[in-house]
Structures are given as C-alpha cells and as structure tokens.
Amino acid sequence: MPGRIQSIERAAAILRLLASGARGLSLAEISRSVELPKGTVLGILRTLQHVGFVEQDAESSRYRLGGGMLSLGTRYLDGNELRTRALNWADTLASRSGESVRIGTLHKHQVLVVHHVFRPDASRQTLDVGTLLPLHASALGRVLMAFDPLAVPEEVGEVETDGAVALTPFTRHTVTSMPALEKRLDQIREQGWGWEVEELVDGEVSIAAPIRDRRGVTVGAIGVRGAVERLRDASGGPDMEQVSYVRDAARAVSRDLGATPY
Secondary structure, eight states: OOOOOOHHHHHHHHHHHHTTSOOOOOHHHHHHTTOOOOHHHHHHHHHHHHTTTHHHTTTTEEEEEEEGGGTTTTSSSEEEEHHHHHHHHHHHHHHHHEEEEEEEEEEEEEEEEEEEEOSSSSSOOOOOOEEEETTTHHHHHHHHHHOOTTOOOOOOEEETTTSOOEEOOSOOOOOOHHHHHHHHHHHHHHHHHHHEEEESSSSSEEEEEEOOTTTTOOOEEEEEEEHHHHBBBSSBBBOOHHHHHHHHOOOHHHHTTTTTTO
C-alpha cells in the first residue's frame, strides 16, 4: 500500500493553521507553529498562493486563506440550504424577541441576507432577503469576520493621517479604524456573540451569533435588529435577555447542522 505524501500533509497543516481564526500569520509564526524550517514553509506557501488557496497581504506580508478554498467546498451549505435549516428557529427567535430576525452568510466581502423574519407587530416593514450588508458595520458581519478568516471588508474610505485606510462610515457612530474593529472582533471571539449600536442605521441596534456546521466551521450568522430603546439597557449595554435569545437560536440551528458540542 502506498505511503502518505509528506508534502501534502505539511500543506494541509498550514491550511488548517490559517483557518484557525487568526487574521493573518507571518512566515515566522507559521514556521514555529508547524515546526518546519522557514525555507520549507515558504516553498509550500508560494505553491498554495499559485493555486489560489493562500493570499499574502501586500503591506504586512502576512498570510491568510485565499478565495480558491471556496471552490473546494469550505462551506458545504449554500444560502438556500442555510435558510431552509434555520426557518423554524428564526420564527421562534422573532416571536421570543419581538424583533425582526435576519440570517446572513458571507458573499465575497459582504453579508448576504438569506432569510428575514418581520418583527411580529403591525408596523410597516420591507423584506431584506438578498440585501448585502457591510461586514464591519453590522452585527452579522462582525460575527462572520470574527470566526471566518476569509471575511474581510471590501469597502474603504479615505486614507487616514497615519496612512491606514479607513473603513466606510455609515453613521457618525461607525467604527472606521481597523485596530478599533479588531478589538471588537476579539471581544466577539471571547464572548461568542456580537453587537453594534447605530453604526449602520441611526436609532437601530443589531445583535448576532455564529451558526456552525458539523465541522465547527462558521457558515453563517443569525441576529435581531430593532430600535435602540428596546435592545439597549439602561447602562448602555445590550439587553442580555435578547442576547440569550439570539445565542439560543444560533445553537439550535448549529445543532441541526450537526455541530457538537454546541
């Protein structure tokens, strides 16, 4: 019986490392983590770059997963299947929270809304299915950014005084600095959910949590959106009861997708 091919094992180890949630790794960091010489790692990285499985940031020289990984089915769910699996839980979340519910998945450098449940009242509302949301200014997008190394914002604004590129502002509250955004993403990874206050739409708050599949891969996010008066508590933080509703829904969908334990 033929033996295992060492170069493929090494390439797979590097891909798994880059997919672990880090927002880009240097050659030295990769070399230390996989316990291989820098020269060997560099050769593997250049090959993976050539086939589109790895990308290198031109400014920082850090490596991350490339878009070519998508063609191999990194996510075995498409938007329609994710919506089908989450229908009942989205309805339940809308009923419990009293707010509108959206389910989103990564589409290029934005969030594609694949399902939307109206707020259960008599107010006039517009269906958001098919809408694209910015990653950096929405709770759904931030959750995807926190747990998916391929989720990076596309829209950028003017260059700041320190030379960094500012993210597009949607309101005066929008976080436009990548370092500031990274701090929020770290919080999301630590607590398992994210939120934003009037960063996409004035007067509105959104709360979201990740949906994972049987492999533990984040394949989407589910969340609520509503008026700041209803979703923010007296201290200025999120209404934790609403947070619990969102997390319960995310866990339920993830369990239906085979995620264990969740």
